[in-house]
Amino acid sequence: MRTPRWISQHLAAVRALLLFTVLLGLLYPLAITGVARIPGLRDHANGSLIEVNGQPVGSSLIGQSFTDADGNPVPRYFQSRPSASGYDPDATAASNLGPESIEDTLGDPALDPDSADGDGSKQALLTQVCARSKAVGELEGVDGSRPYCTADGVGAVLRVFRTDGLTGKVTRAVSVNQACPATPFIATYEGVTVECGRFGEDYRKGVLVPVRGSAPERSAVPADAVTASGSSLDPHISVDYANLQAKRVATIRGVPLDRVNALIDEHTDGRALGFMGEPAVNVLTLNLALDRMQ
Structure with a gap:
């Protein structure tokens, strides 16, 4: 009597399952474990x-x-x-922060930054690099300044508002990474007084402008000291x-x-x-x- 096709297919599947279980579930792991015990590889x-x-x-x-x-x-x-x-x-x-991560998220001054939930603040990659460079410089007794960093260790970034959006006369400039009551890293920008950043204000209509500053091109603090x-x-x-x-x-x-x-x-x-x-x-x-x- 001929075996029905569906039974033959199921038997073939069972045989394949058993074969690959032995090969990949037993023999292969044992072989790899054996190789890993070879002197020189064991450590x-x-x-x-x-x-x-x-x-x-x-x-x-x-x-x-x-x-x-x-x-x-x-x-x-x-x-x-x-x-x-x-x-x-x-x-x-x-x-997962890249070179365009230059603007911090300011924290709510009504919340405790040291609490379990924090104050909602978040540092951009630029500020992380600036803060680390400043700390390493102080620890090692060298100049930890870097381009586009403020003296207090945050990203030197402005939101600049102009009369015609991207062009025209500057009407307002905000140091968005320096939360009030901090003193902005520069006093004026194109004749306009620079403001400190305030939590809750929407600065998205302003143009992001990184300010290089006077730091040397090559910092005394190496790149791997400030980046993960x-x-x-x-x-x-x-x-x-x-x-x-x-x-x-x-x-x-x-x-x-x-x-x-x-x-x-x-x-x-x-x-x-x-x-x-x-x-x-x-x-x-x-x-x-x-x-x-x-």
Whole structure:
């Protein structure tokens, strides 16, 4: 008796299910697990964990912060680059802010910015960069000023109102990233007094005008000190940023600067495959080497 076609089709589907379950659900995972146990690959497969006195303190592949309970940098350690996720491996993400993110959202002065809900304020990428550069400059004792940043560490951006929309005489200018009662970073713009920004006012009819200011073209604070990586988990900083921090770390720890510089060289990874990217310093392994040295 001939088997009905629909039964044959179902039997074929069952056989395919069993075959691929064995191949992809059992044999393939076992093969990959076996490869991961090969000497030279085992450490990477286990997360490249770093241990101190038998206790894991981190991974050489994932960055971490070296700050106190209040989020302030611990001066005796090299600092990592910023992270949009706070170096949380379960929340890895970028800020998704681009070069056109230059206008802040001002907070409601009637609300507490330190409360759980906050005051509704939101910093643009430009202000984040400006604030970080100012903070790093103060920590390292260098000029942290950058183009298009105010002295108080926000984006130097105006909303400029003209008689004919985009053209004509300027009738009003507002420093939209400096909430009142702040003093605007410039007093006048094309003969009009610059106002501070006020919560609740609609400035969208004004033209956004970034103001470069007098900061040098190349800031003393490197770019990776003020911007997060795409994953927010980058364990490295640039050699320039490490060198900027070396004097502070050496002074606070009371060790010769040349010894700290030698440790930076020892913990600098070269370009990927010898030609991609730039040399970079692993912050965790460098800080652990400093602790071992003392």
